Amino acid sequence: MGIEELLGQYGDMYGTALLTTWWMTIVSYAGAMALALVLTIMRVCPIRPLRMFADFFVQVFRNIPGISLLIITVYALPKLDVIFPYDICVIVTTILIASAFGSENFMSGINTISVGQIEAARSLGLTFGQMLRQVVIPQALRSVVLPMTNLLIAVMLTTAIASQVPMKPPELTGLVSYINTRSTGGITTFLISALCYVGTAVFIGYVGNKLDKKVRILR
Amino acid sequence: MSASAGISMRDALYEQPGPKMRRRIRIGTAIALVLVAIFVLGIIRQFYVTGQLDAKYWAFFLQPTTWTYLANGFWGTVKVSVVAGAISLALGLVFMLGRTSSFAWLRGLSRAFIDFFRGVPSLLLIYFFFLVIPQYGIKMSSFWMITLPVALSASGVLAEVFRAGVNAVPKGQTEAAISIGLSKMQTMFKIVLPQAIRFVIPTLISQLVIVVKDTTLAYVVSYPDMLQNARVLITNYDALVSTYFVVAIIYILLNYLINQASIAVSRRTGVKILRPA
Numbered sequence: 169m170g171i172e173e174l175l176g177q178y179g180d181m182y183g184t185a186l187l188t189t190w191w192m193t194i195v196s197y198a199g200a201m202a203l204a205l206v207l208t209i210m211r212v213c214p215i216r217p218l219r220m221f222a223d224f225f226v227q228v229f230r231n232i233p234g235i236s237l238l239i240i241t242v243y244a245l246p247k248l249d250v251i252f253p254y255d256i257c258v259i260v261t262t263i264l265i266a267s268a269f270g271s272e273n274f275m276s277g278i279n280t281i282s283v284g285q286i287e288a289a290r291s292l293g294l295t296f297g298q299m300l301r302q303v304v305i306p307q308a309l310r311s312v313v314l315p316m317t318n319l320l321i322a323v324m325l326t327t328a329i330a331s332q333v334p335m336k337p338p339e340l341t342g343l344v345s346y347i348n349t350r351s352t353g354g355i356t357t358f359l360i361s362a363l364c365y366v367g368t369a370v371f372i373g374y375v376g377n378k379l380d381k382k383v384r385i386l387r
Numbered sequence: 388m389s390a391s392a393g394i395s396m397r398d399a400l401y402e403q404p405g406p407k408m409r410r411r412i413r414i415g416t417a418i419a420l421v422l423v424a425i426f427v428l429g430i431i432r433q434f435y436v437t438g439q440l441d442a443k444y445w446a447f448f449l450q451p452t453t454w455t456y457l458a459n460g461f462w463g464t465v466k467v468s469v470v471a472g473a474i475s476l477a478l479g480l481v482f483m484l485g486r487t488s489s490f491a492w493l494r495g496l497s498r499a500f501i502d503f504f505r506g507v508p509s510l511l512l513i514y515f516f517f518l519v520i521p522q523y524g525i526k527m528s529s530f531w532m533i534t535l536p537v538a539l540s541a542s543g544v545l546a547e548v549f550r551a552g553v554n555a556v557p558k559g560q561t562e563a564a565i566s567i568g569l570s571k572m573q574t575m576f577k578i579v580l581p582q583a584i585r586f587v588i589p590t591l592i593s594q595l596v597i598v599v600k601d602t603t604l605a606y607v608v609s610y611p612d613m614l615q616n617a618r619v620l621i622t623n624y625d626a627l628v629s630t631y632f633v634v635a636i637i638y639i640l641l642n643y644l645i646n647q648a649s650i651a652v653s654r655r656t657g658v659k660i661l662r663p664a
Contacts, residue, residue: 211397231643232638244631247439247628249437278396321505326508340511344514348519365508
């Protein structure tokens with residue numbers, strides 16, 4: 169199939185697919201960041217059961233394959249009377265996995281601060297809240313810009329699991345399978361989707377790098 | 388860190404608690420314990436009321452045939468992971484060498500490949516090998532239809548890992564090597580690369596997790612990996628929930644062990660684990 173024929177017939181669907189991938193990425197990333205923040209607070213709080221629970225949560229969801237978790241949310245949870253629509257299943261799966269990695273990023277951001285700084289802050293008489301607000305959080309946030317940018321790209325790539333459930337309309341990966349199971353679309357069908365992904369990833373990477381250069385603390 | 392070595396940041400955040408604070412932490416701990424217990428019991432209850440704890444859903448895990456079948460699938464997973472891992476190592480190295488070469492066109496080309504394979508989901512690559520390539524009359528076994536895309540998608544990341552390793556080798560060594568008359572090639576292969584590889588070994592081990600995760604997409608091309616065999620078990624025993632949970636736990640344990648191995652190697656060699664995208 170030539171590119172003109174392809175775009176004439178499926179051009180609109182590619183547009184919708186790109187937007188679908190984008191909105192799923194944004195929603196999942198926002199949810200993952202919120203959950204990662206909660207998990208990180210639990211992991212550094214002095215209450216042991218919360219720490220252990222959040223540590224366990226992170227280990228589970230950073231190690232589970234995305235498709236395995238998606239299958240559980242789509243096929244196993246309904247048997248446990250927990251039923252979500254397909255797109256919510258995909259987003260929940262992506263949020264759970266990305267939040268584990270997001271929390272790992274936050275933790276390593278906190279760990280880049282030397283313990284001496286905490287001791288110094290304390291001997292200056294800063295309260296716990298002041299210490300967090302003025303010493304820990306600003307430095308931690310600055311050093312996680314690049315990992316979090318990479319996580320945003322990873323979230324976008326993870327949303328491709330949506331092609332495994334009957335999504336309407338399909339996102340970029342699902343659309344390639346949709347077209348090619350109906351006709352012989354050829355390599356162009358694949359290349360258009362691929363370029364949409366790569367273009368978005370390169371753009372995110374570019375913005376992330378700029379931001380990182382601006383805020384990074386040189387040690 | 389030297390003054391307070393051994394204290395993790397988590398603990399350094401807090402002062403030695405006084406009696407009041409200790410009481411508050413105790414109360415908080417008690418409340419948290421109850422909440423976590425309610426959460427766990429809630430999940431178990433949900434299994435129970437929906438009948439998923441019935442013996443018929445779990446009894447077949449006592450039969451050895453179930454495990455031989457899963458083990459066969461696991462072997463499939465291992466084969467794909469090892470071959471894809473090996474290919475991606477070689478390709479990653481090639482891409483990295485191209486990316487750091489002195490020819491501008493080769494640098495640009497390698498960069499395009501790296502960005503492409505890092506920016507495309509492995510599922511899309513799998514569909515390329517599964518749906519698109521056969522349209523051009525090329526026949527491939529299901530093994531290669533899963534192994535090649537997984538390898539390609541890992542190779543972009545590995546190229547960046549190798550590059551980070553090369554950058555970690557002090558520049559003075561390259562300068563020294565060139566000043567004693569080694570060619571650029573010799574410098575790369577005899578001086579820089581051996582050290583660079585040592586710098587990235589723990590990272591390479593941790594990246595194996597990504598390969599293992601990607602192999603679960605094998606069912607798309609009907610290659611019998613562990614997840615695919617689990618699906619067959621499900622149709623035989625009609626035990627969807629238990630099987631999917633058990634298989635998920637196996638994957639989690641496998642990946643957890645790989646991560647722990649990478650941490651162990653990192654500790655022993657004193658080399659940090661890098662975290663590329």
